[in-house]
Amino acid sequence: MSESPRSIWFITDIKTTGLDKDKDSVVEIASIAVDTKTLHELGRFHTFASPAKYARFPDSRNLRMNSWNGLWEWLAERDIPDQKQAVTAFKDFLEQQQPIGKITLAGDSVHFDLGFLNVMSDGMLTSRLNHRVINISTFRDTFAEWGLPWVSDDKIPGHRAMAVAEKSLEKLRHTKSFMQNVNQ
Numbered sequence: 001m002s003e004s005p006r007s008i009w010f011i012t013d014i015k016t017t018g019l020d021k022d023k024d025s026v027v028e029i030a031s032i033a034v035d036t037k038t039l040h041e042l043g044r045f046h047t048f049a050s051p052a053k054y055a056r057f058p059d060s061r062n063l064r065m066n067s068w069n070g071l072w073e074w075l076a077e078r079d080i081p082d083q084k085q086a087v088t089a090f091k092d093f094l095e096q097q098q099p100i101g102k103i104t105l106a107g108d109s110v111h112f113d114l115g116f117l118n119v120m121s122d123g124m125l126t127s128r129l130n131h132r133v134i135n136i137s138t139f140r141d142t143f144a145e146w147g148l149p150w151v152s153d154d155k156i157p158g159h160r161a162m163a164v165a166e167k168s169l170e171k172l173r174h175t176k177s178f179m180q181n182v183n184q
Helices: 060-068 071-076 083-097 110-120 136-146 161-182
Strands: 008-016 026-035 041-048 103-107 129-135
Touching (some): 008 110, 026 071, 041 161, 083 103
Antiparallel strands (some): 008 026
């Protein structure tokens, strides 16, 4: 009997020019591939994306947030991939790690990210994903409802995509550790 392939979650975060997936653009994608049993890191992906021509100027919330973290200045100073190049590189990273249909995305408010990635890829990326997603912010809300200890939700320095993905991995590890201790 052949061994089944390793199960992998991709803890993912994006940064955008705003909150409307039909009018705004993705400008940064980060993902950490982890083994679902151990939560050990298997690989990382990070890219920037030039805002699509149809994107609005960043809304005031994103302009404030991504001005203090330096993202807008950084984007303006570099030659970066366009939207299609960025999403194709992300798709390639996912498919190198996990077969089509077995790719599971995880992250804080991952449904928001999926909406943008779906528009950005004209449905090409999301058609390759598993129908399940792991929304880590649901764990946070559940722990709060039950009065259980949770990882600090302090502001993430820089609020950049990879830093948010790393914090999401920390939250996932906390959840796993707590659940293991409950069963002992």
